[in-house]
Amino acid sequence: SPSQSMADQHESVSLCPPQADHATAAGHSWFPGPPPPMYSCTLTPELVAKAREELQEKPEWRLRDVQALRDMILKEHPTLRTRLDDAFLLRFLRARKFDYDRALQLLLNYHAGRKAWPEVFQDLKPSTVKHVLDLGFLTILPRPDPNGRYILFLQPGKWRPNDYPFVDNVRAIYLTLEKLIQPEETQVNGIVILADYTGVGMSQASNPGPSLAKKVVSILQDGFPIRIKAVNIINEPRIFKGIFAIIKPFLKEKMAERYVLHGSDLRSLQRNIPPSVLPEDYGGTAGRLDMSAWSRLLLDCEEEFIVEFCQPDPLEGVVLPDSMLFEGGQAGGKDEDAFRGLRSQLYYCY
Secondary structure: OHHHHHHHHOHHHOOOOOOOOHHHHHOOOOOOOOOOOOOOOOOOHHHHHHHHHHHOOOHHHHHHHHHHHHHHHHHHOOOOOOOOOHHHHHHHHHHOOOOHHHHHHHHHHHHHHHHHOHHHHOOOOHHHHHHHHHHOOEEEOOOOOOOOOEEEEEOHHHOOOOOOOHHHHHHHHHHHHHHHOOOHHHHHHOEEEEEEOOOOOHHHHHOOHHHHHHHHHHHHHHOOOOOEEEEEEEOOOOOHHHHHHHHHHHOOHHHHOOEEEOOOOHHHHHHHOOOOOOOHHHOOOOOOOOOHHHHHHHHOOHHHHHHHHOOOOOOOOOOOOOOOOOOOOOOOOHHHHHHHHHHHHHHHHO
C-alpha cells in the first residue's frame, strides 16, 4: 500500500511497531493481545457505529485520514523519530475525534513528554517497576464495565515515600496505559480510573508536590492518546480536599467534572461501577481482588516495551512547537517567560 511504502522510505525517522507475540497474548486470555503488524480493523459492528457517532470515525475514510496525518508529520516534522504505522497513528486520531491538527499536537506532546521527563521515560520497561507492581499499587480489573471500558485500579496508600521515588509509580501507570491503549476497543471506549485512598496520609499527599502533579495531569490530559471517561475516588481521607486542590487548577473543566468522590459509600461507588465488575472487597461479585494478573501480563511484555521505549532519543534535533506540553493553550505574559525557559532547557539540557 502507498502508506506502507511511504513509511518504509522514512525508516530513519520511524520506529517499527513491536511484533505481536500471540503466544504471550494467549497466556492472558482475559485481555486482548497486541494488534498484528499490518493494520486490519478489529472493532465489532457495534464499536464501528460507536466510533462513527462519538469520534467522527468513518471506516471508509479511516486509512485516508491516517495517511493525511502521516503526511503532516513527514512534511512538518521530518526529523521526528516516531512510529508511522496505521495502528499507532489511529490512536491519536481517535483520541482527538479525527481532527488532524489536534491529533498531530497530541503526538508531538506525547513525544515532548518523553523528552521533558527523562527520569520517567528512560529505560522504561516492566522489569524496572516490578517493585511497584509487587506492592499492589495498581492493577486492571479483569472485567470491563458495561460500556466496555477497562478499569485502572489504584491504591496510593500502599506506597510510602521511603519505599522508592514517586516517579516509579508514574512509570508503572504509564506502562499500564501503553498496554491498555493497544486494543482498538479501548481507543473507542476509553477507560475508567478507580482509586482507593485508604491509608493515604500527609507523607504521601505532600510528596509529589504541585509541579509533579501538574506533569502527571498534563501527560494524562494532553500527552497520551487515551480517553479517561471517569475518575472514581473511594475512601478518601479529609486531607484529599487538599490533594484535589493541588490537582484541580491543572484539570480542564470537562475532566474535573468526571471526578466522583464517594467517601466510604460503597452504594455510591456501585451506582458508577456496577457490582458485576467490582471485586468482593468493594461489595462486588467479580471475585477477590487479584493484583498479580496484570503484573504478570506486563512483565511478559518486556520485549515489546524494550522495542518501544529503550531506543535512541525520539526527539533528537527536533525544534518543539510553541504549544508545548505542560502549558495549557497559548502562553502569555509571565507564563510565556516561564514557558520560554522550559523550552530552552529542553533544547540544551537533554
